[in-house]
Amino acid sequence: MQLVLARLRGRKLRARQIETRMRSKDRHRLHEWLVSLPSLGWLTVFFLFPSLIVFAIAFKPSNPFGGIDPGWTLDTIRSLVNPAYLPIIWRTLWLSFMTTLVCILLATPTGYYIARSEPGRQRLLLLAVIVPFWTSFLIRIFAWKVILHPDGAVKRALVFLHLLSPDTSLLYSSGAVLLVMIYTFLPFAILPIYAAAERFDFRLVEAARDLGASPLGAFLRIFLPGVRRGMVTAILVVFIPALGSYVIPDLVGGPGGEMIGNKIAQRTFVDRNLPHASALSACLMLAVLVPLLLVLMQQTQKRSQGKANET
């Protein structure tokens, strides 16, 4: 009898223990939700949801007053199949590709150099790379517009040296767009490559040299694979925003330098045709999606590795 009572009491006790553990786990979940909810909610309403709306509005009819009519239509999607868009799509891809390529070619030696500098100089160099990141985007484009201007110093110097005929325009061409895009995106490429190079163990390069590798061979076969992740991040954070460039081609590109971003803005501000603009945006979003998923996968992987190291 006693034994049965004791066993019953024990069971009751254990049940209570489990219950409190469950409750503390619930409280843990509740805390997590409370702390996460403000930012999670805001970004769901103002980022995730609007991104999805873009796809829906592409199937809505437009009205001549710049609004959106009820009902559904496939006309907007059909109007996208337009040979006039082909050169623009091609130019967007080509300019983004070239920008990424030149940025990586310049950023890799720069990141390498900064990582190998002594701490004092390293801080100074890093600051020098970050300053353009903080200064106004429009002002930096404007500075180039002045330099490339037909009356500007560069143009006159090139004409004086007979490198350029007085009739060619430096401004308003896809070359000008490429130059300013490289200027704008280069800091974004240097920072991740520097961050990876800083964690790289340079004794590996020295070991390779001692074993008879040439300086270039050691750089290409030891250093580059070592900072591969930083390079992938650099490529993606340059290429994705480059695809959506709008202000740069708008200010220095002229009609011969237009990109998809310009077309989206024109449909929005000039024609007031929101469904057409959102159909174009939906296409751009799909183009961005694959590289975006790649960068996200890399980031979450890095994060979970970091967490695993912590514990």
Add this chain to the structure above:
Amino acid sequence: MKRNRVPLVVTALVLVFFYLPMVILIINSFNASRFGGSWEGFSLYWYARLLNEHEIWAAVENTLVIGVAATLISTLLGTTAAFALHRYAGTLQKAHYTLIYTPLVVPEVLMGMSLLLLFVSLGVDLGLFTIFLAHVTFCISYVAMVVLARLQDLDFSIVEAARDLGAGWWTATWRILLPLLAPGIAAAGLLAFTLSVDDFVISFFVAGPGSTTLPIRIYSMIKHGSPPLINALSTILLVVTFTVLLITQRLTQEKKR
């Protein structure tokens, strides 16, 4: 071991490439010439002209109002987000992190376009308020990233010591963790403010009549206005930016001392 000179040369060229346009711009702002093609003597004429441009000052006011409001809200939301990301692990935080990280990479045109469509389809009037909402949205991510980096560097044994000595969760957070994090949160807030004040693309999409911000004003000046005036305005803005950056550098150095 003899170092190769190529990285040094490339780095030097990159720095010249970064700074030459800005230096030319600053020098030109003191040029008396109307077109900036040739040097016609030192002058503060364009700075004086700037004082009479009432539209610019109205735009500055709008920009500052939005900047301050967006900074406050996004710093709050970004900091709580960083706490959540740092404290918890699991599916919810994975989704949370994705939602925080994606706005950093998505092209601005897409963000501007999708927010415009949201406001149009909800029937919200475009103006200062919609610009404010848009700015908070992209600032949250930057704030969260800066604070999260700081949390990962933080020595949590101090917080644990406080808990062991009898401080409750609230006291430990409020009296120990937040003061330790304050420089990081301040730096994140300054970054948010700079981004808000500087943003053009997203603001342009969600701006309405009468809600011209400074970058929108500068854009229309670049398109239609007189270049020397923009030179002077740009120089002032560059000086402000350098000052803010110096303050931030001070704040970040404090931790290392």
